[in-house]
Amino acid sequence: MRVLLVDDEQELVETLAERLGIRGIEARWATNGDAALELIDQEDFNLAVLDVKIPGINGINLRKMIKEKCPQMKFIFMTGHGSQDDFAAGSAETGVDYYLLKPVTIDELLHKMNELMKK
Amino acid sequence: MVDCTDVGNVSELQFFGKMTASISHEIKNVMAIINESAGLLEDYSLMAEKGMPIDPERLKVVSNRVTMQIQRADRIAKNMNSLAHSVDEFHKSIDLRETLELAVGLSGRFADMRSVRLEFQPPSDVPTVITSPFHLLNLIWRVLDFAMDAPGVEKTLGLTYDADAESVKIRLSGLASLTNAPETVFPAAGEAALLRILGATIYQDIKGGEINLVLPKDVRQQITAES
Numbered sequence: 179m180r181v182l183l184v185d186d187e188q189e190l191v192e193t194l195a196e197r198l199g200i201r202g203i204e205a206r207w208a209t210n211g212d213a214a215l216e217l218i219d220q221e222d223f224n225l226a227v228l229d230v231k232i233p234g235i236n237g238i239n240l241r242k243m244i245k246e247k248c249p250q251m252k253f254i255f256m257t258g259h260g261s262q263d264d265f266a267a268g269s270a271e272t273g274v275d276y277y278l279l280k281p282v283t284i285d286e287l288l289h290k291m292n293e294l295m296k297k
Numbered sequence: 298m299v300d301c302t303d304v305g306n307v308s309e310l311q312f313f314g315k316m317t318a319s320i321s322h323e324i325k326n327v328m329a330i331i332n333e334s335a336g337l338l339e340d341y342s343l344m345a346e347k348g349m350p351i352d353p354e355r356l357k358v359v360s361n362r363v364t365m366q367i368q369r370a371d372r373i374a375k376n377m378n379s380l381a382h383s384v385d386e387f388h389k390s391i392d393l394r395e396t397l398e399l400a401v402g403l404s405g406r407f408a409d410m411r412s413v414r415l416e417f418q419p420p421s422d423v424p425t426v427i428t429s430p431f432h433l434l435n436l437i438w439r440v441l442d443f444a445m446d447a448p449g450v451e452k453t454l455g456l457t458y459d460a461d462a463e464s465v466k467i468r469l470s471g472l473a474s475l476t477n478a479p480e481t482v483f484p485a486a487g488e489a490a491l492l493r494i495l496g497a498t499i500y501q502d503i504k505g506g507e508i509n510l511v512l513p514k515d516v517r518q519q520i521t522a523e524s
Contacts, residue, residue: 186409186410187326187329187330189330189334189362189365189366190326190329190330190333193330193333193334193336193337193359193362194333196337197333197336197337197340200340200344210412231322231410232410233409233410233411233412234412258321258322258325258326258329280325280326280328280329281325281328281329281332281333282329282332283332283336284333284336
């Protein structure tokens with residue numbers, strides 16, 4: 179599985195990428211939408227984990243842009259805000275597969291990733 | 298009883314809401330980084346238990362990361378505390394430099410989201426101003442919020458001030474995309490209400506790409522003179 183992590187907090191995506199790497203999952207990261215799109219053009223990914231609020235292109239629009247380039251890609255959104263009800267409404271609206279609330283545990287993230295890849 | 302439909306009250310509540318939402322978002326991010334760093338240390342210890350060598354430099358990197366985030370959280374908490382105490386007294390003697398530093402600190406995340414850099418360039422003198430600190434922060438935030446949508450290609454806004462015997466001028470520069478906004482956009486009713494409370498005036502230099510905010514050094518004297 180190859181994963182793209184996008185969040186404006188570099189320390190967060192760096193650490194998360196290393197922890198996923200320890201678990202055998204190849205992860206790359208970007209801190210804004212433009213950098214994420216560059217990576218998408220250069221490499222293949224199965225799944226993207228996106229923060230909702232990122233500089234420049236927001237997470238929702240970034241998902242749409244990635245989806246146009248890679249229709250098979252799956253998406254998980256991470257956010258610091260909202261309730262499960264907000265996420266349910268947001269998922270229906272944006273077509274995002276999962277929302278996770280920060281701080282996220284690695285086990286929860288892995289579980290959602292594996293679940294998505296089996297779909 | 299407070300009139301919740303009053304422009305001034307709505308503006309104050311909106312400002313407080315925006316700032317606390319932004320602060321809570323930042324705290325969540327700090328917690329997320331510390332959480333992942335703790336998890337990574339746990340991963341290293343599990344690897345070490347299995348006999349895999351751990352580079353001490355990696356441990357230092359993670360330890361430094363946690364220290365940096367604790368310092369960041371401390372700054373966020375200090376800013377939140379200063380914002381909360383800005384309503385303690387209606388009129389108060391304030392250090393203008395500290396207030397502008399606070400305004401820049403509170404606006405940091407909003408600037409980051411727009412990929413704009415805020416550069417505070419304070420001169421050496423530190424004027425004290427008797428004003429309403431909360432309303433001044435609110436007005437500076439509103440000016441910054443408007444200005445952050447009008448930067449030049451460098452996407453850097455400069456903030457500074459100067460003072461004379463009667464007044465201080467807060468100058469925001471680098472607004473190459475500044476245009477004559479209609480009064481419904483800027484300065485709108487919310488800004489106008491704050492300008493009245495602070496006895497301040499605002500003027501835009503479209504050609505020079507600047508917004509200037511002029512405040513009396515003692516708003517109480519202005520109120521006395523007007524009455």
